[in-house]
Amino acid sequence: MNRPAPVAPVAPTAGAQRPLGLDEVQITGGFWARRQRVNAQATLAHIGARLESEGWLANFDLAAQGRLPDGRRGREFSDSEVYKYLEALAWEIGRSGDASLDLRLRATVARIAAAQEPDGYLNTMFGRPGQHPRWSQLAWGHELYCLGHLFQAAVARHRTRPGADDGLVEVARHAADLVCATFGVDGNQGVCGHAEVEVGLAELGRALGVPGYIDQAALFVERRGHGVLGDVEWGREYFQDDVPVREATVLRGHVVRANYLAAGAADVAVERGDRELLDALRGQWERTVARRTYLTGGQGSHHQDEAFGRDFELPGDRAYSETCAGVGSIMFAWRMLLADGDMRYADLIERTLYNVVATSPADDGRSFFYANTLHQRVPGVIPDPAATSPRASSSLRAPWFEVSCCPPNVARTLASLDAYVATATDVGIRLLQYAPSSIRTTLPSGAEVALEVDTRYPADGTVQVRIATDAEFVLGLRVPAWAIGASARVTGADGRTSVQPAPPGLFEIRRAFRSGDTVELTLPLVPRVTRADPRIDAARGCIAIERGPEVLALESVDLGAAQMDDVEDAVAGLPVAPVDRDGRVWLAVHRRTEHADGWPYEGGAVAASGDVRRTSGAGRGVSDPARGASDPAVEASGAAVEASGAAVEASGAAVEVPLVPYHSWGNRGPSTMRVWIPTA
């Protein structure tokens, strides 16, 4: 195929689908356009101001002035936040052409370029007198990680403003050349403790047409997994240095590292036609999705090492589900989607976009969840807006973090989101994410294809695609796995109509379309009652309610009618159908029978016959001994395993309470919240 390079974050030279760039797809309204607008108007300025006030931008000035290490502020990876901010600016400029953002980008690039050393080295933390030498702290120093983000920023700029004279691409190229000279086949055999340079080098190689960058990315991918980084408290899997990428069967260790590495490895596999590596990655993705992913698409249950737990170790109240891990998961899944063409990758991307990426920022785009718990047991504290919050302990969205990877990661994702809406094949267009949007591209056949998509999705399940050109092509529509009963109605410009069922997966219509033809996809958005694999202990006996791509949550501020202060006492009945006029789902909620506030475990003795004799009540273990002494309370019961009253018991009439989309929780002040709700 002779493909034009798309204005998109990822542009493989092979694969089942070609991405459509920002010049070919524009989101024009709805759920995501609103978030993109907040991103452009509030979040980017917020990040820029914080990078300034935290001194992370000034570090580059100090470097240029030869004043480092004195006065350097921020963690060892703070340079990378500047680069991710640049990448977000570049995509947003590409989307909107905003001149003031362009000035901001140029001014920022100038400060970075001034800090670059003559041989291309660029990092404010290493290499100067009084600092550790260059590349001396590969496991924890994040030097290559930071450069990976620089490369991604340069790719964004190169693709959105080819030939721009700001110098960003040159800075990146200079640094990439140094990396290749330093870490090449006969060079330093190390890898960075945090994967990212792989994906950055691969894409920079694609963008600039430098195969050597892709070769270097491949070297980094292959070197890892042989214990090159040394052991750490949580084991070598933390760095994905326990098993070579092509031998691994599941993602493991630090979740962001794992997904960034997998994304880079996918790039390498595609560019080198390495089927074995791609097969290994597919298997890792499948097992990770099947066993190590929360209902929200979030990943990671270990707070300590920000890592995957073991298979099915997914307790809601210890969900870490780092925002950046969601971004990383989308990066990985997107590359696999382009390679394989399989809609299930787009299903996970949609789930993660709605329930992780959209969850992180507040409505005003100026505060963020770093971690995304599925069960908030105690109302959080509103963080001080002027403060820098610790990494992930904020229980409400916080304006900034000491490790502030999430805000710019969300920003660059939202600014480039248009590129994830649709793809092209040799014979047509595939719509992957449903948003009001304009799509026009030229197929390899030379056919000009133009579509206008109109929808209120996810509030409404109707997606109308209006064809704006005469062309014969295959229109592919992703029908999400949950959309049982979907249908597609094709209405010709001549008014003739046909309706077909559209089962989950890829639904395709091959037709000589005429301008004015419409295809109306109807996705059933009735609420779904979802249960988890019983190996996920903490969700056993619970339901979650989903509607379309949105996971819903029960938030305490909505429990007033049920006279409950927090979600701990709520027992779920059935959702009330249909949804109300505002699209809200209401759940019948019972109040749990009050429990004695004593020892929370209740046992019954198994007698010789297999009978169970019941102790008299919860709280016996810590009950008053005088009371205990006066109450022998030996109660013979049937031969059931029902030994106790500690099972969920609901009392009183059900009260209907509205559920909120999980992504919108925590926007009404401190509250408690749960996604998985116990049933009676």
Add this chain to the structure above:
Amino acid sequence: MNRPAPVAPVAPTAGAQRPLGLDEVQITGGFWARRQRVNAQATLAHIGARLESEGWLANFDLAAQGRLPDGRRGREFSDSEVYKYLEALAWEIGRSGDASLDLRLRATVARIAAAQEPDGYLNTMFGRPGQHPRWSQLAWGHELYCLGHLFQAAVARHRTRPGADDGLVEVARHAADLVCATFGVDGNQGVCGHAEVEVGLAELGRALGVPGYIDQAALFVERRGHGVLGDVEWGREYFQDDVPVREATVLRGHVVRANYLAAGAADVAVERGDRELLDALRGQWERTVARRTYLTGGQGSHHQDEAFGRDFELPGDRAYSETCAGVGSIMFAWRMLLADGDMRYADLIERTLYNVVATSPADDGRSFFYANTLHQRVPGVIPDPAATSPRASSSLRAPWFEVSCCPPNVARTLASLDAYVATATDVGIRLLQYAPSSIRTTLPSGAEVALEVDTRYPADGTVQVRIATDAEFVLGLRVPAWAIGASARVTGADGRTSVQPAPPGLFEIRRAFRSGDTVELTLPLVPRVTRADPRIDAARGCIAIERGPEVLALESVDLGAAQMDDVEDAVAGLPVAPVDRDGRVWLAVHRRTEHADGWPYEGGAVAASGDVRRTSGAGRGVSDPARGASDPAVEASGAAVEASGAAVEASGAAVEVPLVPYHSWGNRGPSTMRVWIPTA
């Protein structure tokens, strides 16, 4: 009351019960005597050798030689491990009179004494040129923490060998005087980031008759909770510096810190007759036991900060349940027991002894669990015996840790365990823990009381108490809360017998006993089926099996007959009663129906009527799109909330498998294990 000072770790001057010391109680056989023997013969030597090989003892030599900081090894709290080792030696010498241990203690004390500075300061990490200044790092430096353990060691030596000329008590007194001079009313207003000096100072004050030490302990207790330590990533509750002790309602933050602080506060409250403080501590204990304690008695569900979770945040697979937290919980509960006389404290102590303290060491006493998970999902790796394991990531017992607080903490607990068996009141004796033992003491009335306890407990529920003196007194017997149906048979030396029911709590027999009288307590040891409060998410729909004080566990090595490799597929039926000849409990186990290895959440749509339409199977979310596309699979079902097949389904005949006491798991090589077992 005119009480002799007991040879015991805690000797309050007031309270409902008086501890009986090692001179009054000796464990003579059985479950705990075996562990004490292993502790004396293997563990103490193992610890001594490791303290030497790790260089933590040599740090004192370097200090004495003026060579520090060069060559110092170990973390900032390594001095404390030496002191806990000394305390364990002192108790063991007190128990057994072992002369070689006495030599070892003396040699160790000499090396420590040589490192003490002229003004009493003692710490190998601070205060020298090239080190941080003394007391400059109170939040994390552990200087006062280390001294607290020194004081506890000195108390042990003073009480077991009063007037010994080894110098340990003098070293401690010198250091304690410096602490009081430095941190007194008008001195440095700081506190240590890790509580421990409070409990050490209070007991040293009691032992040496220095009220000023207790006053200093009170100052430390009262100062904390006002933000004196600064904020940290996990909030000030990590240090218990969020709320003053007397205002707190529950233990929170770092579990060992929280329990050590509560223990010290209890000492202060008792010595100063501070009812308000004691009431606050009682409330904290009650709520902590009711909401933040695992079935094993273990505490702490956060790996990251080794901390309590929120109420009911007790997932089995993320149980941290640090061994030292169990020791700390026993310290706190023991002080409350002496103050209040309430048997529920002894219930928790028993539970924690059998299921945390006894769990940590391997059968050979040379390796340890640092953390005590309730659910091991993947077989662990046997740690390298020569290596030092990271803090808590070992999934099998490890010989030593970088943070090696647990081995000496277990050792000092086992070496002083005799002191936790029984207490005295003004009118009698109370038996709190059942082990073969000899007890003799003099009551305030002057009555000489002597008892011989014989039992195979916990293998058997019969406890025979033989009275060995003629004396009128009240014999109190703790009947555990689970022991519904217990009875006591009193048989006079004359052969006359009476039987009474003995309900849970404190069962008392007031009698003019004659030598040769026996009291036989029968505790029903039939297996119990235990369920958890449903607010403990991960235990919902599960049972645990307990027998007597032992929590039982299902370990994969016993699942061969059920043709299962690990515990993940096991579904519990009923335990098989009665227990077999070896006292083992057998559980009927079904194999769970195989699940598709796809998306682990399954939803059914709620239709307008409230009906649920079922999606066709697990794995749909990641199923092959081609399959999905060919399978519309809209299945109308009844109007139930049973939306999915993801509930636990068991197949095939039940197979009976033996359960192991939780404390003995992991002694047969790598395995998976769970305490909470899902039911069908």
